[in-house]
Amino acid sequence: MTTPIIQPSISVKTLSESPNLKSIPSNYVNSDIYPFDIIASKPQDYSNSIPTVDFSLLTSIDPHQRSQAINNLNKACQEWGFFMVVNHGIQESLMKKVIDGMGQASIPLRRKLSFGGTILRSLCNPKFHSPSKPDEYSDIMWEYCEKVRQVTKVLEEYRKPELALGMPPHSDHGLLTLIIQNQVGGLQVQHQSKWIHVNALPNSLLVNTGDHLEIFSNGKYKSNVHKVVVNNTSPRISVAVAHGPSSLEAIVSPASPLVQSETNYIPMKYKDYMEMQQSNQLHQKSILEQVKIQRN
Numbered sequence: 329m330t331t332p333i334i335q336p337s338i339s340v341k342t343l344s345e346s347p348n349l350k351s352i353p354s355n356y357v358n359s360d361i362y363p364f365d366i367i368a369s370k371p372q373d374y375s376n377s378i379p380t381v382d383f384s385l386l387t388s389i390d391p392h393q394r395s396q397a398i399n400n401l402n403k404a405c406q407e408w409g410f411f412m413v414v415n416h417g418i419q420e421s422l423m424k425k426v427i428d429g430m431g432q433a434s435i436p437l438r439r440k441l442s443f444g445g446t447i448l449r450s451l452c453n454p455k456f457h458s459p460s461k462p463d464e465y466s467d468i469m470w471e472y473c474e475k476v477r478q479v480t481k482v483l484e485e486y487r488k489p490e491l492a493l494g495m496p497p498h499s500d501h502g503l504l505t506l507i508i509q510n511q512v513g514g515l516q517v518q519h520q521s522k523w524i525h526v527n528a529l530p531n532s533l534l535v536n537t538g539d540h541l542e543i544f545s546n547g548k549y550k551s552n553v554h555k556v557v558v559n560n561t562s563p564r565i566s567v568a569v570a571h572g573p574s575s576l577e578a579i580v581s582p583a584s585p586l587v588q589s590e591t592n593y594i595p596m597k598y599k600d601y602m603e604m605q606q607s608n609q610l611h612q613k614s615i616l617e618q619v620k621i622q623r624n
């Protein structure tokens with residue numbers, strides 16, 4: 329069991345809109361990563377070894393190419409739980425509009441805090457929310473989420489805008505989270521107990537495997553632990569779209585064909601899982617541990 333940690337009682341958006349805000353209240357600060365530990369944490373530079381998945385090969389008409397790409401994806405999910413997707417077919421101009429719009433939407437907060445390293449998170453699913461400014465931004469986000477959903481659908485065949493000030497080590501709920509970001513960096517993934525800086529390939533989609541993929545695969549794929557460190561110089565813009573089961577009422581449990589002998593996770597409603605995650609501070613895989621069956 330993990331110790332429950334008090335969650336900030338108002339949303340970061342509300343916080344950002346409060347007229348007297350001059351500094352960040354301590355319970356909004358991730359003590360793991362603040363003050364800016366981008367240098368102090370010295371993640372190892374193995375970034376070149378982060379797996380890359382060529383999406384166009386996953387959908388290739390050549391069965392040999394497709395099977396190689398599926399093996400590659402399978403390996404990335406098992407060994408890293410994190411990978412970059414290239415040749416995904418989402419227009420570069422659309423990705424740029426999403427990043428630029430998020431940059432503009434975060435200006436008021438950054439101005440208030442004189443603080444470069446804000447992160448705007450956006451979830452499109454199961455409910456769509458988007459910053460309403462700049463004009464037409466929600467149409468852009470809608471189009472982007474639609475495109476990302478199509479990519480995720482293939483990857484799985486296999487929303488809420490929210491501002492955060494860095495993120496402590498955590499795994500995501502849901503099956504897969506697809507992220508695009510500007511060039512500032514700051515995302516680090518855990519691999520074989522080391523922190524790896526993610527230097528995103530140009531126009532790639534970054535993909536984290538989530539807790540529900542771990543549960544669904546009965547532990548074959550482990551959800552990835554990652555964190556975000558911020559710096560006080562350049563604005564960091566990152567758009568993360570989480571994908572989970574299609575209904576909040578869905579029961580997430582190991583898929584029976586993937587259970588060889590024993591079920592390793594307790595089934596739970598998607599909605600209850602999300603609520604549990606939202607009412608606890610993000611901390612490693614603390615939520616997943618509560619549904620994992622412990623055996624000695």
Ligand SMILES: O=C(O)CCC(=O)C(=O)O
Pocket residue numbers: 447449495500505507509514515554555556566567568
């Ligand atoms: O900002 C990022 O790069 C990642 C965000 C993230 O980990 C999350 O939204 O769960």
Ligand SMILES: [Fe+2]
Pocket residue numbers: 498499500505536554
């Ligand atoms: Fe995450």
